Amino acid sequence: MLMKSVPVEHRVLGLDRRKLAATLAVLALIVLWAVAVPYIDSSISYETEVAAGQTFDVGSGVTIVPPTRWEVDPQTALTQGLLVVHNSGLTVTVTVGTFDGDLSELMESANDSLGIDRITSPQSSITTTQGSTGLIESFDSANSHGVFAVFAEDGVGVEIESLGPEPMATRFADEINAMILSLQFGATS
Amino acid sequence: MSEQTATQDRTEAIDAAGWGSPVVIWQPHNPAFWLYVGALVLGVFQFATQVVNFSDQLMPAMVSSTILWSLYVLPWAWFIHHKDRFGRETRRLAVIGFVWGGLIATFLMALPGNAAMLSIMSKLFDSQFALAWGPAIVAPLVEESSKGVGVVMLILLASRHVRTSYDGFILGAFVGLGFQVFEDWMYGVGASGTAFGFDQVHNSITTFLGRGLLAGLVSHALYTALVGAGIGAWVQSRGKPLGARLPGAVGPIAASLLLHGIWDYAAFSGIQFLGLLTGISAVILVVMIGRWTNRQLRPWMSDLLAPEVATGLITDDELTAMVGSPRDRRHLVHAAKREHGDDAGKATRHVLHAELDLAEALGHSAGADSDDVAHARSELQRLRAALEVTLNA
Numbered sequence: 001m002l003m004k005s006v007p008v009e010h011r012v013l014g015l016d017r018r019k020l021a022a023t024l025a026v027l028a029l030i031v032l033w034a035v036a037v038p039y040i041d042s043s044i045s046y047e048t049e050v051a052a053g054q055t056f057d058v059g060s061g062v063t064i065v066p067p068t069r070w071e072v073d074p075q076t077a078l079t080q081g082l083l084v085v086h087n088s089g090l091t092v093t094v095t096v097g098t099f100d101g102d103l104s105e106l107m108e109s110a111n112d113s114l115g116i117d118r119i120t121s122p123q124s125s126i127t128t129t130q131g132s133t134g135l136i137e138s139f140d141s142a143n144s145h146g147v148f149a150v151f152a153e154d155g156v157g158v159e160i161e162s163l164g165p166e167p168m169a170t171r172f173a174d175e176i177n178a179m180i181l182s183l184q185f186g187a188t189s
Numbered sequence: 190m191s192e193q194t195a196t197q198d199r200t201e202a203i204d205a206a207g208w209g210s211p212v213v214i215w216q217p218h219n220p221a222f223w224l225y226v227g228a229l230v231l232g233v234f235q236f237a238t239q240v241v242n243f244s245d246q247l248m249p250a251m252v253s254s255t256i257l258w259s260l261y262v263l264p265w266a267w268f269i270h271h272k273d274r275f276g277r278e279t280r281r282l283a284v285i286g287f288v289w290g291g292l293i294a295t296f297l298m299a300l301p302g303n304a305a306m307l308s309i310m311s312k313l314f315d316s317q318f319a320l321a322w323g324p325a326i327v328a329p330l331v332e333e334s335s336k337g338v339g340v341v342m343l344i345l346l347a348s349r350h351v352r353t354s355y356d357g358f359i360l361g362a363f364v365g366l367g368f369q370v371f372e373d374w375m376y377g378v379g380a381s382g383t384a385f386g387f388d389q390v391h392n393s394i395t396t397f398l399g400r401g402l403l404a405g406l407v408s409h410a411l412y413t414a415l416v417g418a419g420i421g422a423w424v425q426s427r428g429k430p431l432g433a434r435l436p437g438a439v440g441p442i443a444a445s446l447l448l449h450g451i452w453d454y455a456a457f458s459g460i461q462f463l464g465l466l467t468g469i470s471a472v473i474l475v476v477m478i479g480r481w482t483n484r485q486l487r488p489w490m491s492d493l494l495a496p497e498v499a500t501g502l503i504t505d506d507e508l509t510a511m512v513g514s515p516r517d518r519r520h521l522v523h524a525a526k527r528e529h530g531d532d533a534g535k536a537t538r539h540v541l542h543a544e545l546d547l548a549e550a551l552g553h554s555a556g557a558d559s560d561d562v563a564h565a566r567s568e569l570q571r572l573r574a575a576l577e578v579t580l581n582a
Contacts, residue, residue: 006218015220019345023220026338026345030228030293033302033331041305044312071316086316088308089323121380121395124387138384138392140399144324144457145376147383162383165324165457167303167372170379177385 046071050085057187058083060156062096065182067175085179090164090172092179099157103135106150106157111137130184134158145169147176153185195496199556202492207356209555210349212281221345225285228293235296236371243378250389254377257397258370261405265366282343282351283363289339290367290413295375298335299368303327325454329446332368333416336409337442339364340417344424354422354437355482361417365409372409373400407452407468411475415445418478425485441478448474480514487512493548493556502569503544511544529580536576543569 006016052068059080066072066085070092073084083094099106107123126136126149134151146163160183162169162176169176203209216222243251306327311319340361344351351360377396381389400408422437448471455464491512497503503511510521518541526534547565554562 011218014218016218019348020220022341022345023224026221026341027224029334029338030298033298033305033335034231037309038301038305041308041312044309046312071311073316086311086320088304088311089316089319091316091320121384121388121391124384126385136384136387138380138388140380140395145380145383164320165303165307165328166376166379167300168307169383170376171300171304173379173382176383 045069046086048072048074048077056083058094058096058158060096060098061185061187062094062156062158063184063187064094064160064179066092066179067172070175087172088164088168090162090168090176092160092162092176094183095159095161097157098155099152100155101152101157103133103150103152106152106159107135107137107148110148110150110159110161126180128183129181132183132185134183136180140166147180149180151183151185156185158183158185192496192499195492195499196556198492199496199551202489203552203556205352206486206489206552207347207350207352208489208493208552210347212347212350214281216346219346221342225289225293225342225346228297229288232292232295232297235300236292239296239375243382246386247378247381247389250378250381250386250393253390253393254374254397257377257393257401258374261397261401262366262370265363265410279356279359282347282360285346286339286343286360286364287367289342290336290364290369290409291371292367294332294335294339294364294368295371299332299372302331302335306331321458322454324457325450328453329412329449332409333412333442333446333449336361336364336368336413337416337420340413340420344420351421351424353425353482353485354418355486357417357419357421357424358414358479358482359417361420362410362414364417365411365413368413369400369405369409373397376400404456404468407448407471411471412445412449414475415441415448415478418482419445421482422485444474444478490548493551494544497544497547497566502547502566502573507541507544510541511548525580529582532582533576533579536572536579539572540569540576543572 010017012020046069048071050066050068050070050072053065054068055063055065056072056077057063059082064083066083067087070085070087073086076082076084081096085092104123121138123135123137126134128134128151132151132153134149136147136149138145138147140146144163145166146161146169148162149160151158151160160180240251307319307323310323310327340351340357343360343364344357351357373396377393377400380392380396381387384392419438419441422441423434426434426437448467451467452464452471455461455467491508494503494508494511498505498508506521510518521541522534522537525537543565547562547569550559550561550565553559
């Protein structure tokens with residue numbers, strides 16, 4: 001279709017005015033999802049946010065550093081042995097307790113509590129920044145993605161589960177990985 | 190009906206359906222063209238940023254996911270090659286829609302929109318609420334609107350061609366397919382990123398099996414086919430009263446949003462029965478809507494072939510079968526088989542196929558007597574002679 005096919009009375013700035021309104025409506029939707037809603041989100045804070053570098057004592061000498069600006073579940077922040085942090089539908093749960101077995105036993109018991117509709121990846125070994133070795137696996141259901149990691153040291157077992165919608169799991173993967181690697185045993189309170 | 194009237198009806202039908210209209214890519218006067226180009230540049234930039242982030246540690250996952258999801262597209266490419274036989278530009282439009290769905294709707298719109306909406310829900314209400322209901326509420330809203338405007342863009346870019354609910358249905362499916370393939374590609378690679386890069390190929394295969402094969406049918410291609418059918422129905426019914434236009438437009442779009450939401454809720458909550466029920470309902474609904482959109486084309490199909498009936502090339506019974514449902518065509522074949530034997534049934538089927546080829550050639554030539562039309566007519570005459578032999582045997 002050449003320019004001459006657009007009647008003179010329908011031209012504005014060299015463009016076909018008849019298609020301008022619908023095109024602007026599409027542009028408005030692009031701006032809404034790509035710019036406006038993310039801007040609104042960034043201007044709202046959680047009530048109980050994780051400060052940059054804030055370390056949490058989960059209990060039994062275990063500490064961890066959740067991602068900055070995530071929400072801390074205020075009840076679990078005061079509960080020994082449990083810490084829950086959230087962001088955008090993602091939840092990371094850290095559970096600490098006494099445990100004397102080996103890592104594969106801990107992983108096995110954790111898997112028993114997972115839903116049967118999940119497809120689980122093989123386990124792999126992982127080492128925290130402090131040097132503690134644990135096991136990690138990921139799992140999928142139709143629309144959610146999760147990671148499960150276990151650590152055990154000196155009679156203390158730690159389970160970390162991250163679960164949430166797949167887009168968020170992918171988007172925040174680096175932050176969740178950094179949180180898992182920040183796990184430390186043997187902290188004195 | 191006179192031959193002249195029949196020919197005029199044919200021309201009007203081809204014009205109304207847009208079958209003979211070309212699609213021009215370069216349209217500097219069209220604001221939608223510039224919006225598409227600008228959005229594509231930004232979408233490609235977002236996608237490339239994601240690829241660069243992944244390429245550090247996730248190359249095996251990227252390669253395996255790329256292979257798997259490329260294979261996934263092949264049967265769909267075959268489908269479009271064989272499906273819309275009258276419009277000559279459908280393939281090109283399908284590619285433009287696929288790219289919108291894959292690079293613009295996914296990376297420019299839905300990813301930031303989904304993340305921000307879920308985050309806002311989580312902040313304003315409660316994390317558990319966002320976790321339980323977020324995907325079911327946010328995903329249909331953000332994703333279907335992002336993909337739906339892809340169909341609107343196709344209408345703005347090819348308004349003489351995309352005019353029917355059937356066009357919207359087929360092209361919507363391709364916008365959705367692009368979204369599905371690129372989004373799932375990213376999840377396949379991202380799954381390895383969430384597990385520190387372990388078992389990358391395994392993670393890609395797992396995502397492909399889960400999202401491509403097990404849940405692949407009840408996914409974006411299906412939802413956006415419904416949205417596209419609604420948008421196409423709105424365009425097709427232009428000039429009718431609002432009350433007559435709304436049900437055909439709003440119905441399929443509302444059904445798509447509802448099915449998408451329930452499916453996501455069931456999938457995320459692990460309610461398998463609800464997921465299965467939703468999946469079956471979605472497939473049945475999309476087949477019904479697909480047939481409904483196809484039925485909208487029948488009067489035009491009839492007008493397209495009517496001059497061939499007037500010249501005696503096609504019989505009335507064959508025209509009735511051609512513009513009818515697959516069942517009508519099977520009925521004609523079975524009747525010939527029952528009365529004259531297997532060979533007659535087979536020859537009748539060949540004649541119907543040849544008539545479909547002729548309709549396709551006429552659609553492509555905008556009703557003119559092109560070489561392809563002449564060839565299709567001669568083939569039809571040859572096969573009809575073969576049919577006569579079996580009927581007289």
